[in-house]
Amino acid sequence: MAEIDSEHTLTVDRILAAHAGRPGPLLPVLHDVQNQLGWIPSEAIAQIALGLNLSRADVHGVVSFYHHFRTHPVGRHIVQVCRAEACQAWNCQATEAHAQKRLGVDYGGTSADGCFTLEAAYCLGNCAAGPSVMVDGKLYGRVTPQRLDTVLDDWSKR
Amino acid sequence: MATRIYVSRDAAAQALGADETAAALLAAAGAEIELVRVGSRGMVWLEPLVEVTDAAGQRIAYGPVMAEQVTELLGAGLLQAAPHPLRLGRVEDMPYFAKQERLTFARVGIIDPVSVDEYVAHGGYEGLKRALTLDGATIVQEVTDSGLRGRGGAAFPTGIKWKTVLQQETAQKYVVCNADEGDSGTFSDRMLMEGDPLCLVEGMTIAGVAVGATQGYIYLRSEYPHAQVALEQAIAAARSRGYLGRDVCGSGKAFDLEVRMGAGAYICGEETSLLESLEGNRAEVRYRPPLPAIKGLFGQPTVINNVISLASVPVILQRGAAHYRDFGMGRSRGTLPIQLAGNLLHGGLVEKAFGVTLRELLYDFGGGSASGRPIRAVQVGGPLGAYIPESQFDTPLDYEAFTAIGALVGHGGIVAFDDTVDMAHMARYAMEFCAAESCGKCTPCRIGSTRGVELMDRIIDGKEGQGGIDQLTDLCETMQHGSLCGLGGMTPFPVMSAVKHFAADFARKR
Numbered sequence: 001m002a003e004i005d006s007e008h009t010l011t012v013d014r015i016l017a018a019h020a021g022r023p024g025p026l027l028p029v030l031h032d033v034q035n036q037l038g039w040i041p042s043e044a045i046a047q048i049a050l051g052l053n054l055s056r057a058d059v060h061g062v063v064s065f066y067h068h069f070r071t072h073p074v075g076r077h078i079v080q081v082c083r084a085e086a087c088q089a090w091n092c093q094a095t096e097a098h099a100q101k102r103l104g105v106d107y108g109g110t111s112a113d114g115c116f117t118l119e120a121a122y123c124l125g126n127c128a129a130g131p132s133v134m135v136d137g138k139l140y141g142r143v144t145p146q147r148l149d150t151v152l153d154d155w156s157k158r
Numbered sequence: 159m160a161t162r163i164y165v166s167r168d169a170a171a172q173a174l175g176a177d178e179t180a181a182a183l184l185a186a187a188g189a190e191i192e193l194v195r196v197g198s199r200g201m202v203w204l205e206p207l208v209e210v211t212d213a214a215g216q217r218i219a220y221g222p223v224m225a226e227q228v229t230e231l232l233g234a235g236l237l238q239a240a241p242h243p244l245r246l247g248r249v250e251d252m253p254y255f256a257k258q259e260r261l262t263f264a265r266v267g268i269i270d271p272v273s274v275d276e277y278v279a280h281g282g283y284e285g286l287k288r289a290l291t292l293d294g295a296t297i298v299q300e301v302t303d304s305g306l307r308g309r310g311g312a313a314f315p316t317g318i319k320w321k322t323v324l325q326q327e328t329a330q331k332y333v334v335c336n337a338d339e340g341d342s343g344t345f346s347d348r349m350l351m352e353g354d355p356l357c358l359v360e361g362m363t364i365a366g367v368a369v370g371a372t373q374g375y376i377y378l379r380s381e382y383p384h385a386q387v388a389l390e391q392a393i394a395a396a397r398s399r400g401y402l403g404r405d406v407c408g409s410g411k412a413f414d415l416e417v418r419m420g421a422g423a424y425i426c427g428e429e430t431s432l433l434e435s436l437e438g439n440r441a442e443v444r445y446r447p448p449l450p451a452i453k454g455l456f457g458q459p460t461v462i463n464n465v466i467s468l469a470s471v472p473v474i475l476q477r478g479a480a481h482y483r484d485f486g487m488g489r490s491r492g493t494l495p496i497q498l499a500g501n502l503l504h505g506g507l508v509e510k511a512f513g514v515t516l517r518e519l520l521y522d523f524g525g526g527s528a529s530g531r532p533i534r535a536v537q538v539g540g541p542l543g544a545y546i547p548e549s550q551f552d553t554p555l556d557y558e559a560f561t562a563i564g565a566l567v568g569h570g571g572i573v574a575f576d577d578t579v580d581m582a583h584m585a586r587y588a589m590e591f592c593a594a595e596s597c598g599k600c601t602p603c604r605i606g607s608t609r610g611v612e613l614m615d616r617i618i619d620g621k622e623g624q625g626g627i628d629q630l631t632d633l634c635e636t637m638q639h640g641s642l643c644g645l646g647g648m649t650p651f652p653v654m655s656a657v658k659h660f661a662a663d664f665a666r667k668r
Contacts, residue, residue: 023456024418026438031380031419065440065597066421068380080381084342084591085537085584086573089500122424122591124381125345126170127573128202128498128505137383141173 011036012044016051025052026062030069039070074117075110077155079103080134083120086127090142095131098145102152115156160192161237164209164217166267168198168352169384170345176206178225183208186232197353199249199267200507209249212239219246254504254523259485261493262470263346263509266353272391274399277356283401285475289364290409294324297368301471303479305491310336310427310464311539311568312644313490313557316471319461322451323369326459331371333362333413334455334462336432337378337385340424341540343571346495347465349507351378351385354469355392359415361468363406364475365461366413374415375455377432380422389417424541424595428643429462431597442599443643464569466495487513490556490567498524500573501533510555517551520574531576535584535660539568541591542648544655545581564655566648581660586614588652592645603646606637610653617664627657627664 015032019025029048034040040063049056063069081099083092103111103118110117126132129141133148135155143151165171165180184193199207204221212218218239223231227244234242249255249267260266269276277283289297302317323331335358339347351358362374378386393415396402404412423441426432430444433455454460470492474482483491490512496519498505503525510519520526520533527533535545544565546553553559560567575584589610596603610633617626634650641647657664 024436024438027418027421027435031421061440062438066423068420068422085541085587086343086499086571088584088587089573089575089579121381121422122595123340123342123344125339125348126173127343127345127500127571128502129170129174129205130500132173134381139169139173139384141170 008037008041008044009047012047013051016048026054026059030063034069038074039072042071073110075114077116077136077158078119079116079152079155080119080121080124082122082124082126082130082132082134084123084127086123087130087132090130092131094145095133095143095148098148099133102149116152160190162194162211163191163237164194164196166198166205166207167195167271167384167388168205168349169382170202170349171198171205171207172384174202174205174222175224179206179208179223179228182225182228186228187237190237194270196268197266197271198349198507199255200263200349201249201252201254201504202506203504204246208236210236210239216248219249219252220244221246254506254508257523258509259493259511260509261473261482261485262357262466263350263354263495263507264473265357266349269354271353271355271388272395274356274395274401277354281476282356282472283360283407285472286360286364286367286401286407289367289475290407290411294368294370297364297475298324300479301368301474304474304482305479305486305489306467306470306474306482307490307557308464309466309470309494309569311341311566313567316463316467319451319463320365320369322449323371323459323461326452328458330373330456330458331369332455332458332460333365333369333371333374334433334436334460335362335374335376335465335468336427336429336462337376337382337465338420338424338426338432339382339465339569340379340427341542341569341571343499343537343573344497344540344569345499346497346507346570348382348385350465350469350495351382352388355385355388356396357469357472358389358465359392359396359402361471362415363402363413364471365463365468367406367409367411369459369461371461372412372414374413375436376415376417377420377426377436378417379420379426386417386419393417423597424591425597425643425645428645431643433460433462440597442597445642466569485511487511487554487556488558490558494555494567494570496555497571498574499571500536501527501529501576502574503528512556513554515552515554516546516572519555519572520551524574527574527576529576529578531578533574534577534579535575535581535656537573537575537584537652538571539566540571541588542566542644542651543568543571544651545584545659546655547659564651566651581656581663582614582618582666585653585656585664586611586618588649588656589614592649596645600640600642600646602637602640603642603649606633606641606646607649609633610637610649620666630657
């Protein structure tokens with residue numbers, strides 16, 4: 001099954017053209033591809049490798065190194081739960097457990113309704129008002145299990 | 159005339175509802191107010207903080223103001239700065255703020271972060287103007303004389319790094335800002351970049367002028383989208399006003415800046431792996447030598463400094479090295495933006511001269527634990543920092559004093575835990591974090607951290623006696639001395655400090 005259609009191929013080509021001549025272009029290219037497609041399909045990896053004169057192994061090696069880059073399709077929204085020390089001091093374990101239970105998935109998984117992909121984060125920089133959660137780049141502080149429900153209820157309608 | 163009202167656009171304020179409060183203010187009183195989005199004053203427990211300009215032109219604070227309270231507050235006379243239970247008075251008169259020494263953070267929370275005019279009106283670009291009248295060696299000497307040491311955690315003298323780059327004779331040099339603030343409990347880089355990004359832009363420009371670099375990169379972690387927006391707005395504003403570009407302030411010197419996003423790898427806080435990442439590679443740590451100052455980004459001489467180090471340079475150039483050096487103690491000169499995090503009543507940012515004790519920070523500023531239970535342990539300096547017990551809370555914040563107790567100041571993040579914390583669990587987490595974030599290049603870190611997690615699991619399950627602790631000690635020694643960089647080399651700090659100071663948690667039968 002083709003993971004990437006011709007429209008996506010054009011998108012990746014446009015991104016490669018936009019970064020032409022830039023020093024060290026691989027990470028900016030990967031960011032743009034993921035921002036526009038939601039993830040980085042294997043066909044895009046081959047296309048990027050060709051466009052930047054790298055081997056597919058080089059690009060795959062970079063994609064797989066960084067936690068941020070995803071090689072699987074994701075839900076409509078990305079939910080990141082911070083599990084670093086400062087949030088642990090605010091008992092983020094309860095928030096984590098609640099997120100996993102409500103969405104029915106472990107980290108990396110997508111809820112059955114396709115709405116949310118759950119990811120672990122190691123510090124969102126909101127350490128004075130944890131536990132912290134980020135949904136599609138919007139940050140929330142003091143996220144108890146109850147507040148998480150309010151936040152996710154809101155996002156599930158979007 | 160419309161009343162000027164200030165609401166923070168800082169991510170931490172937004173996380174507590176500042177956007178909704180700002181929207182409610184505009185909806186209810188849009189015609190009567192001029193709303194200015196500023197950085198955060200650093201008192202996170204009072205966010206969303208609203209400041210109103212009174213008849214005398216003073217800024218009167220109210221907080222925390224939630225969106226649903228706005229109508230009632232306006233009815234009570236918010237626009238006239240009238241009395242109200244949420245009225246706090248002038249921020250500068252509040253003890254938390256009044257006791258600080260704000261040099262690097264002088265403008266944060268006060269000005270519109272991306273307005274060049276407001277930046278200049280508050281002393282901005284005076285440092286660069288002075289630097290442009292000096293030669294490179296004089297600028298570097300000024301930074302050296304200030305005593306500024308790397309605020310990212312390694313505390314290496316900034317002036318020495320710059321001097322090495324200055325001495326290289328190549329066509330291309332770079333200035334790189336390490337904005338990969340991955341340490342848990344730290345957010346001063348984020349606050350500075352969101353609250354006064356032009357200060358970082360100016361600091362990097364001065365570095366470029368000093369060493370002869372024409373291009374700078376800010377390597378920003380992907381978890382900081384708000385900072386990315388602020389930085390890009392600030393860079394565009396600076397460029398349009400001639401503070402960046404081919405001819406900086408008409409000096410004939412070129413310097414320009416670009417923001418590059420990281421991709422969720424803690425290791426990129428290590429400077430050589432950051433450079434690998436900027437070049438588009440897996441962020442594996444490089445062997446040293448050569449130093450980045452000699453062979454850095456794309457093989458060229460590179461100044462690479464933390465956000466706070468670079469953002470401290472403008473005030474050093476503006477007021478002179480002696481002014482900055484006169485703050486602090488021992489060999490730790492100047493101020494440190496300290497971040498109070500975790501289980502504290504009054505978490506936030508405190509910029510103080512070195513020498514303040516942990517106890518003052520935790521109780522006088524932090525107000526003790528938020529839960530009301532005793533503070534049992536604090537971790538200073540991020541996930542690679544030691545856990546410190548109550549008996550050592552009188553240690554002054556000073557690089558050497560912390561080294562003497564086997565701890566580190568690092569980036570100045572302080573995470574407090576109350577007495578419900580299980581220190582064996584925290585030691586296991588330190589190993590788990592190292593395993594998740596290891597770049598994989600060296601064996602002690604890559605394998606050692608995984609073996610460390612397994613061993614901690616057996617210790618926690620009560621399957622190991624003293625033998626398990628001995629084995630853990632041995633493993634930590636191997637990681638400490640055999641790892642290529644600080645990740646594997648310093649993970650033993652939290653682990654062994656937990657074993658040393660909280661032994662009972664490791665011996666408990668479960």
